[in-house]
Every structure is written in C-alpha cells, then in structure tokens.
Amino acid sequence: MTVPSPYADRLRRLPVQRHEVAVRGTNTAYWVYGAEDAETTVVAVHGFRGEHHGLEPVLAYLPEVRVIAPDLPGFGESAPLPGRRHDLDEYAGWLTDFAAEVAPGAVILGHSFGSIVTAAAVARGLQTPRLILLNPIGAPALEGPKGLMTRLAVFYYALGARLPEKLGTALLRNRVIVRVMSITMAKTKDTELRRFIHDQHDTYFSRFSDRDVLRDAFIASVSHDVREFAPAIDVPTLLVAAERDDITPIEAERKLATLFPHARLVEIAHVGHLIHYETPAEAAGAVRRFLRIPVARGR
Numbered sequence: 001m002t003v004p005s006p007y008a009d010r011l012r013r014l015p016v017q018r019h020e021v022a023v024r025g026t027n028t029a030y031w032v033y034g035a036e037d038a039e040t041t042v043v044a045v046h047g048f049r050g051e052h053h054g055l056e057p058v059l060a061y062l063p064e065v066r067v068i069a070p071d072l073p074g075f076g077e078s079a080p081l082p083g084r085r086h087d088l089d090e091y092a093g094w095l096t097d098f099a100a101e102v103a104p105g106a107v108i109l110g111h112s113f114g115s116i117v118t119a120a121a122v123a124r125g126l127q128t129p130r131l132i133l134l135n136p137i138g139a140p141a142l143e144g145p146k147g148l149m150t151r152l153a154v155f156y157y158a159l160g161a162r163l164p165e166k167l168g169t170a171l172l173r174n175r176v177i178v179r180v181m182s183i184t185m186a187k188t189k190d191t192e193l194r195r196f197i198h199d200q201h202d203t204y205f206s207r208f209s210d211r212d213v214l215r216d217a218f219i220a221s222v223s224h225d226v227r228e229f230a231p232a233i234d235v236p237t238l239l240v241a242a243e244r245d246d247i248t249p250i251e252a253e254r255k256l257a258t259l260f261p262h263a264r265l266v267e268i269a270h271v272g273h274l275i276h277y278e279t280p281a282e283a284a285g286a287v288r289r290f291l292r293i294p295v296a297r298g299r
Contacts, residue, residue, distance in 0.1 A: 003199035006192065007280065010060035023098045024084070029077035030070035030102065033059050038066035040291055041103050042132070045095060047112030048221045049205050049214070051076030055111060058134070058276050061284030064293050068103050072117075074213030076204070086216035088224050092120040099126060107291065111135055111276055112247075113221045116229075123229035131237040132287055135273050137225045138241075138248045138256035150222060161215040172214060173206040181205075187244055187272040197277050230259035237263040238290040240283050244272040264290065 005011065014034060020027045031052050044067050046054050052069040053076075059067050073094055074080035084090050095117055099106060108128040110118030115136040122131050160172040171177075182201040186194050208214045225248075230237075237260050241253035248256075250267060257265040266286040271278045288295070 002203075003192075003196045005057070006196060007057045007060040010063075011056055014059065014063060019102075021098070021101055023101060024073075024090075024094055025082050026073060026079040028070050028073060028079075028094075028098055030068055030098075032066065032068050034063060034066040036066065038064060040064070040293060041066045041068065041106040042109050043067075043095075043099050043103050043106045044069045045108075045110040045114035045118050046072065046075075047114050047135075048217060049075070049208065050112075051204050051207055053204050054200065055276055057280035058283050058287075061281050062287060062293075064288075064295075065291070068106065070098060072114075072217075074209045074217065076207050080209045080213050086213050086220070088116065088120055088220040091117045091217075091220065092124060092126075095121040096124070096126045099128075105129065107132065109134065109287075112137060112273065113217070115226055116221065116224050119226045119229040119233060120224070122235065123232040128235060130291065131233060131235055132240070132290065133226065133237065134240045134283055135242060135245060135275055136239050136248065136253065136256060137221070138227060138239075139252040140222075140225055153218070154222065157215055157218045160211055165211070169211050172208075172211055175202060178202060178205050185246065185273050186278070187270065187274070188278045193278065197274060200277065227256060227259055230256060230263075231261070234261050236290075238286065239263060239265045240275060240286050241265060241267055242271045242273060242275050242279075243267055243269050247273050 017032045020029050042065055044055050046052055051071045055069055071078035074086055081090055107130045108118050109132040111134040115133040122128055160168045178201055182198045186197050188194055239257050241250060243250045257263045268275055268279050268282050275283050
C-alpha cells in the first residue's frame, strides 16, 4: 500500500492482533480488532478477491465492537482448503467451523460475496443472534445492470484457468484489468479517496493462492445470491445497500429485504459497490443502530 488511508487515524486507535487457527485441514489467518472485553463480537467476512483489509474502514468507526476478520481460504494469508473445491458449500462449511472454533455465538457480517457465504452458512445452521449484510448480492450477477460486464468477467476467469499456468496467472493478476475494475466501481469524485481505493485494489486484489481457487470462488460468486437463503434465515438481519450499486440494483435489494422473516434495509445514497471504502461511517452507523451500541465517549 502506497497511498495513506483517510481512516488511518481512527485505525491507529484500535488494538489489532493477528492469529491463526486450523480449520478443515488448513490454517486460517484472522485479525481481532478492538477490546477483548467488548460486549459485542462480530465475525466479518470479506468479498470476492479481497481480504480482511477491505473492511478496515468500517471497523475504524466501530471501536466499541470486537471484530474478528478472517481471510477467506485461498485469499490473503489464509491457505486454501486442501483437496477441496472452493465452492459455496465449502465456504459456508468453513465459516461455520471457523465461528464455532473462534467465536461461537458471535454476530455474523458479510460483504458482497461474503454476504452469500454468510447467508448460506446461517441458513444451514450457523448459530448467530444477528446477521449483517453489506452490499448484499441480492440478484443474479448475470442479470444485473452490468450483466455484460459480468459475462466478460466469466470469459476472463475461464481464459485465466485454461491458459498455461504462468500466463494464466499473470492475466488474472494483470494490474490494468484490476484498475479498470476499480475505476468502474468507484463512484466518489474525491480525488484522494479514489487514489486510496485504487491503491487498495492494486495491493490486495490479487492476493489469491492460485488460479484454481480464484476460478472456483468466482463461479460460486456468480452462481448464487442471497435470495436463495433469505427465507430460511430467522434471525434479525440488517441489509446495507447502495443506491448506485452496479452489481445489485437498489430495486432488487428492496425486494430481497422482503424475503427475510425479519430484515431491515438501510439505503446509502451516492455510492455503489464500495460502501466499505466510500461511506464507511454511514455503514458503521447503520450497524451500530442495529446492534444498539452507544457511541463511546471521545469517538
């Protein structure tokens, strides 16, 4: 990372510890933010191709909460699951096992692809008092406003998997393609914030273990959405959606909210799929109200 974070001052106030735990035959790296004696613990799951750093701007505005943020298997510093296809069933099973080992009974939060993983896990029995979904994938990606772009992405990931390994991996990590993606998703007109967003993607968006893991995760991300699991989730659920999201239009998010037995939808204006970078204070505010957490003095 070469561009300073606009949230650095807040993040410096948070105690952070790195840990590892064996889950499903491999090591999962995770980070614990906040005080060990905090009244509320949240397990936060990042999105596709990302890793735990992506959610840090939101965590910076939740100093009262203890947040456990793992890297998904095969991404960041977490090893891939040995001998397994990294499909949605495996990710949901991994999350259930991880939460049981590290933070049983914690609130569960998922962003983007993480919203699918967390929704699948909770629908299949992961015990949690509440579920929080940021930028939930509430409709099939191929049917969204950027359906053509998604089809091009399908071709891109398929090509990366079929080319000779060195060439295919280089294509999947190509910085020009990563930058095009970043420019497409960023909605802010703040020049410095855009530089930070692009630097975040340059730094962390290609930290996948190998192209097979990336292909599996991509297929999982475009083959499922939260609608599949919403009716089976009987815990209070918060959806934080963006009015300009290119992946799931806000009308689909409104429809998604009606599929849960107990859901609340918060809409954030003037932002797209990068709520966690562009409007983290608003997202954290919605989380705080949902969890009924008062603002700590001096924050």
